[in-house]
Amino acid sequence: MTHTFIPVPEILDSPRGRRLAGAIPVALRVPDHTGLPDSAPVVIVGGGLAALTLAARLWHHGVREYLILERGERIGGQFFDRVAAVGQLVLRSPYEHHPGAEGHRDCEMLDFARLNWEHLTPTERNEVRMAQSGQRAVAPLDIFEAYCSHVAATHGVTERSRRADVREIVAHGDGWRVLTDRGEVRAQAVVLAVGETRRPAPDHWDTASDRVRYWDEPLGEKVTGRHAVVGAGLSAAHIVHDLCSRGLPVDWVFRGTEHYQCADVNAAFFRPEGRAIFHLDALEQRRTMLSVERRPSIMFEFQPRLREWEKSGLLTVHRETEITDLRAHGSGARLHTAADTEPISVDHVHLALGTRTLIAPEVKGVELTLHDGLPAMDEHTLQLADAPGLHAIGAIGSLALGPATRNIDGHRVAAARIADALRARFSSPAPGRAEDRIPTQPIRRSA
Known part of the structure; x- marks a missing residue:
């Protein structure tokens, strides 16, 4: 006889709007300045959860002079607006999958939840206990959003972010021109962190109705x-x-x-051996596997x-x-x-x-190699083929890292590889802790 354990549904009723210790909501707000710097060593296009994870990793790698360009009002805004729209109150991802830099002495999300023990419901406390014992346990959105604000505040993310809608990215010499609705920024490296867009209904469906x-x-x-x-x-x-x-x-x-399943992809793809096996497959097999896992x-x-x-x-x-x-x-x-x-x-x-994955904004000046809309990339640096200095994090990197790259844990893997590549390019080779190193190319601002 086969037995299946079904978790209790009460976690789906987790409350929202709690005032949690350690939360700094203002840390997620993107400054609405009209002016942009005229140049930056690294420009991150998009201010979602992937960008937050990458920013934390860059901080630990000593790459502090980066610029996040986000068209919305807050870091992670699209994600939090979307979960609000569907009435979602709890994450699917377990406690160990969270934004931030893995392998550093940062506060983990599980520790953050324990810090707010008095605010948790009995069901939420039981999830924390399960996570402490190594079992799958999911986190309330309240805890997750507050933790994101904590990560942003402790890594100085907001002060390196600006409100702008990026229209085009154009190869220029050995760098890039990032064209926005608020001006142009020159960058030596660009990271696409644009997320996914909703999949539209067939054209013949009547979606114009207010119903x-x-x-x-x-x-x-x-x-x-x-x-x-x-x-x-x-x-x-x-x-x-x-x-x-x-x-x-x-x-x-x-x-x-x-x-029904715990994660939206096979758990093997969250582990190094699973990603390695995926990359050893031929391109056609990888494309098939991505469609099956989606x-x-x-x-x-x-x-x-x-x-x-x-x-x-x-x-x-x-x-x-x-x-x-x-x-x-x-x-x-x-x-x-x-x-x-x-x-x-x-x-x-x-x-x-x-959802579907699109390369946006438009990239000009180079010929990208695409397979079913996904770019060919270097698996070690997440740099797009034939586009030096152009990296991508999130679902765009699926052909390189596998189906888990679109998840939070996949963001951390991609962030580590991109940060390694950028540190090698921009950080001083002098000895010392990575945290103490600074980029050789500072952000230059317009007069």
Whole structure:
């Protein structure tokens, strides 16, 4: 007989908005200065969690003169806005996967949670105990966001960030021109940390209706009526959980069946041997493996409640259902399916169709080698092929590091390799601790 352990779902109810010790929310705010420096040794395009992780690593590597360009108002803003939009209150990643520099004497996220023991719920405290014993344990978003602000504050990230929308990156001599809506910055090295974009619906679907929203668009507090959620991944599950928790009826529609697992990729790819095996495969095998590993999946914690709601009739699950058309209908919408059945009629539709990786902003002056939209890269430096000084962190590096590169733990691996490459280029060769070394090329500011 096979037994499967299903974690308790109460962790999904973790509170938000707590005042936690060690949190410095202002540390995530990107300064809104109109002027940019005219040059910087390293420019990081994008201010998400990958950029935060890289910035912490650069600090420990002695590369302190970098510039983060982020179009939003805060570091990690897109991530935190997205999880808020789906009603997410807990991370999927375990405690040991967190932003920051691995292998240095920084405060770990688990220690940060223990620092806030008095603020944790009994369920959250049990997760901490499990993490201390080496078991899988997930962290509340409150703890994670507060910890991100702590990392930003202790590594001086905000003071090295500026608000700007990067339009183009142009190869220029032995460096790069970074063109933004607020001026141009010359850089000797550029790191793309732009994240992923939502996958759009088919062109013939009617998504212009105010009754249809994408998963990363705000839902709001006052919602009523019957809802349809399209997609089988974690974002879809969070939306379903949020709506059913409010007592609202939901039709959950997806092409296959539910797939529950702890992480969104095989755990082997989080380990050095897994990444090494991946890179030894031929390019075509790697591309196939990436497509297989990107299949939608859901945390085990959801399973008890989703089954209970389905049994009660509050949740109707349409498995192995292909949507052929989506149309506004009266004050709601209708989803037409490939099955010879009546359309699914609802008041609101939520599209959770996943994400896709794009190289943005546009890179000019070099010819990038792409495979299904992903660039060829050096696995040791994460530098794009035929583009000296242009590195990438996050999902863009999937062909080099494997499917886990788009996760927080993958960010730390990529950050370590990029930081090593940049330290070799910009840091003084004089002996001493890496923390004491400074770049040879300071940021130059416009008059």
